[in-house]
Amino acid sequence: MHRYRSHTCGALRAEDVGNTTRLSGWVHRVRDHGGVLFIDLRDHYGMTQIVIDPNSPAFSLAETVRSEWCLRIDGKVKARTAETINEGLPTGEIEVFATEIEVLGASAELPLQVFGEPEFPEDTRLRYRFLDLRRETLHANIMTRTQVVRDMRRRMEDAGFNEFQTPILTASSPEGARDFLVPSRIHHGQFYALPQAPQQYKQLLMVAGFDRYFQIAPCFRDEDPRADRLPGEFYQLDLEMSFVTQEEVWDTMEPILRDVFEAFAEGKPVSQTFRRIPYAEAIRLYGTDKPDLRNPIEMQDASEHFRGSGFKVFARMLEDEANAVWAIPAKTGGSRAFCDRMNSWAQGEGQPGLGYIFWREEDGAVAGAGPLAKNIGPERTEAIRQQLGLEAGDAAFFVAGNPKGFAAFAGNARTQVGTELKLVDEDRFELCWIVDFPFYEWDEENKRVDFSHNPFSMPQGGLEALEAAQAAGDEALINLKAYQYDLVCNGYEIASGSIRNQLPDVMVKAFEITGKTREEVEEQFGGLYRAFQYGAPPHGGMAAGVDRIVMLLCGAKSVREVALFPMNQQAVDLMMGSPATASAAQLRELNIRVNPPPATS
Template sequence: MNKYRTHNCNELTKDNSGQEIVLSGWINKKRDHGNLLFIDLRDNYGMTQCIIDKSNDFFKLLEKTQLESVIKIIGKVVERSEDTINSELKTGDIEVNIDKFEVLGKCKELPMPVFSDQEYAEEIRLKYRYLDLRRKKIHDNIILRSKVISFIRNEMFKLGFLEFQTPILTSSSPEGARDFLVPSRLNPGKFYALPQAPQQFKQLIMVSGFDKYFQIAPCFRDEDARADRSPGEFYQLDLEMSFVEQEDIFQVVEKLIVNVFTNFSSKKLIYEKFPRISYDESMLKYGTDKPDLRNPLIIYDLSDIFIRDDVTFEIFKKLVKSGSKVRCIVTKNTKEKPRSFFDNIDKWAKEQGASGLAYFTIEKNENISAKGPVGKFFSKEALEEITKITGAEVGDSIFLACGKINDVEKISSQARDKIAKDLDLINENIFAFCWIVDYPMFEKNKMTNKIEFSHNPFSMPQGDVKDIDFDNPLSIKAYQYDIVCNGIELSSGAIRNHIPELMYKLFSIAGYKKEQVNDKFSGMINALSYGSPPHGGIAPGIDRIIMLLANEKNIREVTMFPMNQNAQDLMMNAPSEVNEEQLKELGLALKLKK
């Protein structure tokens, strides 16, 4: 018999009544009732209430033992009286009368309580992460993470995928985020890079003749932290398939995602076949390529309205003539809302750096009219045209934004979310997935005015290669796609460009010479020259999937040992300085900025 326990702390029931048992765990909570001391004993599995009587020789010692000390108790299981049953605990029908106990691991004074899920400063939580992880909510989140990853792995095997591991030390890539660099001792002056993703390797696996690959892949990017992005490292379900088209990828991933989310959440999926939304449509209707489809509000373009002679809103009219766009959001049945509702939205928009949001409400007396600060600038005919474009009706209100395309998309997207929250339009108990497709292959850098890849440089352009207008690169669409849920991007993927000549051509548009492509992507470009199958893949983010399933707003809550906002591990004191001998061995010298 194991000397530390006969059962775990979530196992005992009335069926064990009268049995002598051994439990080990942490002292979660103590309640001293004078002659009786109640101990909530906790382990990974759950909680058991234990009791010791004042007449017991161990009473005073246990009374003084610090919370979160690890103890072993020997005692007898007894049924609780009906009025003391705790229905919230699986072991709530019983308690354990302690005969003996032993301290297995002492605990000194705690920097933060464990039995409470009260919020504490990030610095304390991350410095003492091992204590933070004992708290029920985050402990359950990490267990959920393990179960989800195990489930995904089994589902991938069922779908015919093979699991392979790709290298962690690789070459630096000129695209994407900043690399983490690792100096090479055996090759002085040269560096490895930690992989931002296994992109090239998984394509090489397809070239090697394997048909379906996956791994739960660690990825490393030297990026700033956000609520939905860890600084430094994260994990993704990386997968690749040969002899597939875009729709084949969609079918596999949709099946997997639906199974994961229906198995691990009680929330409803409003689409089991995810809507396909083009990038252009998404930017117009939602102002972003990460739309939250739980939000019913739609953005409409009204730029042409302001060219009309019977619209006298001169500020917008001048801006439109100079190239700006006007976007609007319709709110249904808001005519009874107080003036403060509209003014607060306008004030909020100014706080975001925009010039504000104009607004009016549609009314009808004898003819259609508009009430509000800018309503007087629109004729009856112009208002009729607006209602035709937007579907707005009498009693609805219209918010207007004007600006350069990127600026107006940004504030319209933010306003769509803000207004929906203020009007309580978002159902928090559903998941709304969609695919964003037809991404542009290239974009123009606003600072340098140069053509750059907009998404993934290894993607296949759409259409027959003979018909692609390479002289007009901004018109080229790619077989690139993102999967989005509730406004969070879960994944990016693409059908890959497996034709070397086409890859050289596309990289030349982005300013890369053939020699540079051969230098930076020698392994890939050589491999594609030896018979490559058409292939494609995707890589859903594990951390973000768990964040959604756990109903958390910050990715830190589902990551076992996260860094802080400054990419520091406060628990292990990383990054840390290294000594001169280590630097000398690597042929490095530090030249710190003042």
């Protein structure tokens, strides 16, 4: 018999009754039923109930066993009685009567409990992640992640993509997030950088003629952590294609990602076709470029109903043609109590309040109520109701001013209304493409235009459009669109991509508009710039966030719940003690001196 096991803890079935077995695993829990001990023995594959009665030679040792001890157990497989069969356990028809127990590894007092998965502070869970990973939910999440990555690889290969590994030590990028720098021992005073993404390398692969590339790529960015983004590092399904339009990228990747979601959605519906929503429309309807389409609410422009009305606050705002009033319809929200709660929520968000109208039935007719309804009168109130398609028992909320300033708040209000009124269908995956992103945006701090999304994207209209917009001024530049797109699922951006700018003159002009000289472009993006001189093909691609996709599929609230050994929210690895100080010898070898920040008083 094998030194440690003849079966795993998830393998034994009714047909094994009468056989002897050897199992190894961890003690999930111990129960004492009138002198008979029961041990639930757990390994990666499942759980088996072990019975040790007082006549067993293993009984005295079994009495000392505690949770999470690692044991080897020999015994005989027996059938459970009809009333003790556990239908919820694959091994629930049998139990093993122990004849011998060997302690392979005793456990100290546990800093967190595995059985039952009680709540513990996140820092405790991360410090003892090796124990946390024994918990059923987290263990299952990690296995789902492994299966999702395997499934992605298979589907990409079936679609004609080849997997390539790009360098980890690379050059610092002047665009995007902060780099992690790696000092060079050989070249004193010089640094490598960990790649924020394989962006330039994958474009160079297209120039080199490889046509279809993909990689499950590690990416490194020195950014502040968020619930949907791991600090320091993350993984993405990175891909690039030659001789394609953006529509061909969408048509290629949409069925791949849809099928990945369907494979792990556990029966939840997945969008069969992904809506393609222009960026400007997404902002107008949802207040965000990451809309949760499970929320049926779409905002509408209600400006005309308030222009010249008795509600002077809105009427005066609308004298400026840049301003507008947006309406947020709220089906079933037509009570003063709910409207007051929303008003209080808005004040908690730093706003003066949230205007509202709610409708109720009066004398057989639908009538509007609330301060706004009184100020604008029944005719305008009824026109608003008709436009929004509302009935008695419904409400609408209103946000006014310049949409550039209030769109994000309006989007948050839409989310709050949909959540509070339980209008959001939680048990589905709604995916959509956000397209036609602005190429530039206004940088208020530096008082100039800058890239809004990805500096390597192709502007719609190419060099001619760039030059025309530059001649027309900043407003025209900000209105210029790019062949740029995001994939969004349930309110999260899960992928981003573009058709790339592969023409040297267009590349230089795009950067010149943001203040860089041709010389700076050649110096900072020398690899790409040189490559584009030698017959670069039109190409485009995208990168999908593995962590976020798995988080959504697992129903987790944080990407830390789907990563093996993540850092905490302060970007500290509590288990390994990282980051840590370097020794004086290490610093000398690198010719580096640490200059600590001045002490604060």
